[in-house]
Amino acid sequence: MRRLSVFNLTTLAFGLAFLYLPIAILVIYSFNDSRLVTVWGGWSTRWYAVLLHDRDLLAATLNSLAIALASATLATILGTMAALALTRFGRFRGRMLLSAMVYAPLVMPEVITGLSLLLLFVAADVDRGFSTITASHTTLTMCFVTIVVQSRLVDFDRSLEEAAMDLGCPPLRTFFSVTLPLIAPAVAAGFLLAFSLSLDDLVIASFTTGPGATTLPIRIYSEVRLGVKPEINAVCTVLVAVVATAIVMASLLSKRGAAAPGLPGR
Amino acid sequence: MSAFGGAGKGWGARLVVIAPYAWLFALFLLPFLIVFKISLSQTAIAQPPYTPVLDLAAGWEGARAFLDGLSADSFVLIGSDTLYIASYLRSLEIAAVSTALLLLIGYPLAYAMARAPARLQAVLVMLVVLPFWTSLLIRVYAWINILQRDGLLNQALVRLGIIDEPTTWLATDAAIYVGMVYSYLPFMVLPLYATLQKMDDSLLEAAADLGCRRFKAFWAITLPLSLPGVVAGGLLCFIPISGEFVIPDLLGGSGQMMIGQTLWSEFFANKDWPVASAIAVVLLCVLLVPIGAYERMQVRRFEEGR
Known part of the structure; x- marks a missing residue:
């Protein structure tokens, strides 16, 4: 058993x-009476x-939750x-x-992605809002799902799939009865990650939003620009709690995949 | 080998390739072409606020009129107005300094994680990743709480007697760097940890047996072997930081803007879509080399595992 040196421990x-002090302070001050x-x-x-x-604020929260649910499912x-x-x-x-198209969105500056999507929607003459x-x-978020699921697919024993196919199982059925159960934890983890990413996004939503589709981060941003307010501390605390729960669940579901999605070398 | 019998067997197999392909093509690649097209348009007081608009119904004539209307005015403006050039340079400067700071802070952290008992490592990875998934906006906001004039940092420093009266932290470059390092630390730590953790301990033992000091062994063995992690972490931080908007907007001052802010204000405040598009095109060109390097790294990572 290795022991940590004093330097490493410090x-x-x-x-x-x-990493945690700023968030802890935010949470504590959300319970401040002053x-x-x-x-x-x-x-x-x-x-x-x-x-x-x-x-x-409640309307914005509902918008954000609905968008996160729909986009995470599709993603x-x-x-x-x-x-x-x-x-x-x-x-x-x-x-x-x-x-290339799967990996690029992970590092692409958000302002570029947001602007390009908006210009697409304008060119296609789509009404902007919930759907955009x-x-x-x-x-x-589908790119994050791909990376998580791909790590899992690369890992697992392919002979199970081959055995099923050799025994005459059609590919589609092989997928649903052999592959999907094996990758299910990674798929679930991907869903939760996609959900929390969507819930958090400000920049892309700001570009692609339309009348009546204010999301929670857009709402928080407009308040934050005016300064710190105790209500905002409270909203942020709720959001942190929701996302933290989702991510802890994702990690428990997929020990390997969820730990560092999108990050190389794992 | 392809377990599902290669492409193009049944409709199900075809759909698996075609659906994500079509989606990403339509919503990721195609939009870039549109950005490029609009960067060559001219600003107009209209809806949408640019001309020319391609009128497909007018056939050849419409296409001719469209091509005649294209102009490089936006690019000329960006190239000649020092404001834009200064904005690009500042973005690259902040991204470079932030990445260097991240490396200085992230390396010891990743090193300590890789040296921790095996059972503890999974927990540590989880603890480092967790803040990354909470909203960037919230993490930046948390720092406003701390850095503002009557915030906790000034209160603590005054009480400790380090400073006599509150100093300005918010709206300075220091605040931007704190925000960048805080927000991107997991991106730097995880790839570093991954390479350090895979390292063979026997190399260090051999060095020690041969009388090599620990400090020297670090420079001669550990650091060179962890270079792939350094490059990976550097790219994962440098590229998005160059286009960052939220952090400089909320923590930075009203001085020279980063390019992400310039793009945002051209688009939302000035409603100048062609210039905003041209800024995006140039930024993409500037980042082409690091993005290409990152892409190659990602592809190699999965191809090796196949």
């Missing part, structure tokens, strides 16, 4: 403190009560298909282009 302590965000006035849940009466289907195409179909024509944000989020 590094870990400082690193994790740096209206002044920098003065501690005792514990209180009053800002959460204020949230419940903020109609606009999971398309992303799993792309992962299968890249790992199980050999060298078909245009394979390089597909893999959903389509945009699907495009971004």
Whole structure:
């Protein structure tokens, strides 16, 4: 059993403190009774009560949840298909282009993706709103799903699929009765990641939104620009709790795939 | 070999390739072509706010009129107005400095993670990844709480007697760097950790047996072997940071804007779509080399596992 040296232990302590302290402060101050965000006035849940009466905020939250659900579902289907195409179909024509299109959105600056999608929707004369944000989020998040599912597909024993096919099982049935159960944890993890990414996105949603389709991050952003408010601390705390739950679940479902989706060398 | 019998067997197999292909083609690749087209258009007070608009119904005449109307005005503007050039340079500067800072902070962290007991490692990876999935907006906002004039940092520093009165942290370059390092740390740590964790301990033991000091062994063995992780982490940070909008917008000052902010304000405030598109095209060209390197890295990663 290896032991950590003092230097390594200190590094870990400082690193994790740096990562978690700001969020911890945000969470603690969301329970601050004082209206002044920098003065501690005792514990209180009053800002959460204020949230419940903020109609606009609730509407934005519902929009965000609906978009996240719809886009994550689509992204999971398309992303799993792309992962299968890249790992199980050999060298078909245009394979390089597909893999390039799958990996590029992961690092593409969001302003470029957002602008290009908006210009597409304008050129196609599509009414902007719920559907355009959903389509945009699907495009971004399906790539994350592909990477998670692909890591799993590359890993597992292919002889099971081959055995099924040798015994005369048609490809489609082989997929549903052999492959899908084996990759199910990665698919579920991909879905949850897509869901939380969509719930978090500000830049792409800002470009592709239309009248009546304000999402939660757009709403938070417009408030944050005016300064820190205790209600915003409370909204952020709720959002952090939701996303953290989703990600912990995703990691438990797919120990390997979910730990570092989109990150190389794993 | 292809387990599902190669492409083009049944309709199901075809759909698996065609559906994601068509989706990404229509919503990722095609939009870039449109951005390129609009970057060659001219601003107009109309809906949509640019001319010429390709009128397919007019046939050849329409296409002729469309081609005649194209202009490189937006690119000429970007090339001649020092404001835009300064904005690009500032973005690259901030991205380079941020990436260097990330490497300085992320390397020891990844190293410590890779040295931790095996059972602890999975938990540590999880702890590093978790903040990455919470909204960037929230993480940046959390720092506004801390860095503002009467915020916790100034309160703490004054109480400790390090400074006499509150100083300005928010709206400075320092705040931008704090935000960048904080937001992109997992992108740097995870690839570094992955290469460090795979490293063969016996190499270091051999060096130690031969009388090599630990510090020297690090420079001679560990660091060179972890270079793939350094490159991966660097690319994953440098590329998106160059186009970052939220962090400089919320934490930075009102001085020189990063290119992501310039694009945003050209689009949303000035409603100048052709110039915003031209900014995106030039940014993409600037980032073509690092994006190409990143693509090759990703492809190699999965091809090796096949």
